[in-house]
Amino acid sequence: MKTPALxxxxxxxxxxxxxxxxxxxxxxxxxxxxxxxxxGRNRTEFYKLLSRHELDANDFKE
Structure with a gap:
């Protein structure tokens, strides 16, 4: 039996x-x-997460 890829x-x-x-x-x-x-994070930590995932907050502004 093959297990599904996880x-x-x-x-x-x-x-x-x-x-x-x-x-x-x-x-x-x-x-x-x-x-x-x-x-529940401070802005510095949040910016590090955004950078790690190559996200730009400006892309979400209207």
Whole structure:
């Protein structure tokens, strides 16, 4: 019996982070201060996460 392919833990965590960050930025319309507050992070940590996932908050502003 073949088991379904699962991503590694690191791959799954990275995908979760990316989806979570995108959702936060959509909700806050790219406002990093509000997004960081919602995530329970400070802005510096939040910017590091955005950089790690190559996201630009300006892309979510209206």
């Amino acid at each position: 991503p590694t833990f690191v791959e799954a965590r990275n995908q979760f982070e990316l989806n979570y960050l995108r959702k936060l930025l959509q909700i806050t319309k790219g406002n990093v201060t509000h997004a960081a507050r919602m995530a």
